[in-house]
Amino acid sequence: MPATDLPLLIDAARMAGRVATSFVGPTAARWDKPDDAGPVTEADLAVNDLLLSNLRSARPNYGWLSEETEDTTERLSQDTVFIVDPIDGTRSFVEGGRTWAISIAVAHKGLVTAAAIYLPRRDKMYGAGLGLGATLNGSPLSVAKTPDRAKVLAARPNLDERHWPGGVPPVDRHYRPSLAYRLSLVGEGRFDGMLTLRPSWEWDIAAGALIVSEAGGQITDRTGTALRFNNPHPTLNGVVAGSGALHADLVGRLGTA
Numbered sequence: 001m002p003a004t005d006l007p008l009l010i011d012a013a014r015m016a017g018r019v020a021t022s023f024v025g026p027t028a029a030r031w032d033k034p035d036d037a038g039p040v041t042e043a044d045l046a047v048n049d050l051l052l053s054n055l056r057s058a059r060p061n062y063g064w065l066s067e068e069t070e071d072t073t074e075r076l077s078q079d080t081v082f083i084v085d086p087i088d089g090t091r092s093f094v095e096g097g098r099t100w101a102i103s104i105a106v107a108h109k110g111l112v113t114a115a116a117i118y119l120p121r122r123d124k125m126y127g128a129g130l131g132l133g134a135t136l137n138g139s140p141l142s143v144a145k146t147p148d149r150a151k152v153l154a155a156r157p158n159l160d161e162r163h164w165p166g167g168v169p170p171v172d173r174h175y176r177p178s179l180a181y182r183l184s185l186v187g188e189g190r191f192d193g194m195l196t197l198r199p200s201w202e203w204d205i206a207a208g209a210l211i212v213s214e215a216g217g218q219i220t221d222r223t224g225t226a227l228r229f230n231n232p233h234p235t236l237n238g239v240v241a242g243s244g245a246l247h248a249d250l251v252g253r254l255g256t257a
Contacts, residue, residue: 002106002114002129005059009104009116010127012054016047016102017120020087026096039090044068047086047102055082055104062106065234067203073232080108081230085203089178098122103180105206110228115207117180126184126211134187134214141187143217146246150192153182158197166253179239183208186241187215193242195250197222202234209241218247222254 023043048068056064059082063075066084075081082104087093089100098121106114117126126141128134134141152171161168174191176182182194183205194212206229212219220226222238240250 002132005106005114006116006127006129006132008055008058009106009114010118010125012051013102013104013116013118013125015054016050016086016104017118019043019050020047020093020102021120024096026094028094039094040068041087041090041094043093044087044090048084051082051084051086051104055084063230065203065230067201071234075230076232080106083107083112083203083206083229083234085180085201088180088204089176092177097177099176099178099181101178101180101184103203103207105210105229107206107229110230112206112210112229115210117184117207117211119181124184126187126207128187128207128210128214130210130214132214134211136184136188141211141215142189143186143212143215143243144189144192146192146243150242150246152242152246152250153185153191153194154196158195163197164253165255169250169253179204180208183219183239183241184211186217187211189215193240193246193250195222195238195240197238197254199235199237200239202229202231202236205236205239209239212241216243217241218244220247220251222251224251 028041063078063081085103088103093100102118113130115128150171185191219241
């Protein structure tokens with residue numbers, strides 16, 4: 001239940017933040033995953049171990065999906081699962097930056113019901129519960145009212161004209177390395193929207209999706225289809241998030257490309 005799961009996620013995220021910050025990013029042991037899947041560090045694995053132990057102990061009947069745990073089909077037989085990214089934005093962590101996050105969500109029958117995203121180096125704790133609203137450090141969040149020229153978080157290739165049969169949207173592009181943080185910033189109202197057109201891992205998106213929706217925003221895949229989680233192959237067909245008007249404009253311009 002969101003009301004009981006949310007405090008669990010927030011406490012776990014804070015503990016994970018203490019573990020992560022006990023490592024010094026540039027000197028933490030690191031290596032590259034196979035198939036150009038990006039870097040991983042000893043801090044990622046230490047955080048994953050902590051969360052796996054604490055969260056599964058508290059909710060032994062919940063399944064588990066994490067970037068840093070080998071996936072199995074076991075979670076597919078469970079109605080409720082944890083979806084975890086121990087450190088989202090590992091490259092920022094390795095560089096000694098502050099823009100990386102611990103992302104934890106609970107999904108029940110495909111819908112996210114509780115979420116916490118924590119940026120230890122920025123002292124920012126985002127939380128959301130289904131029907132309970134979204135918060136930053138305990139204060140309520142609301143998405144921005146879209147201005148004439150929206151500020152949208154996206155990697156540069158996403159605005160290539162080949163993606164936009166309805167015309168490239170006239171937006172100001174910005175970037176942050178963590179997908180979870182990008183979604184949180186939309187929920188916070190600091191940016192008007194966020195999009196990524198590549199297939200996206202569920203652990204990058206799950207927690208932030210609830211923060212956006214509970215802050216009054218809209219979030220779907222790139223075709224406008226509602227997001228569902230705990231899929232056999234845990235990816236989504238891109239993500240588009242923002243206020244209702246901006247979200248509708250972006251999805252409309254994307255068409256079915």
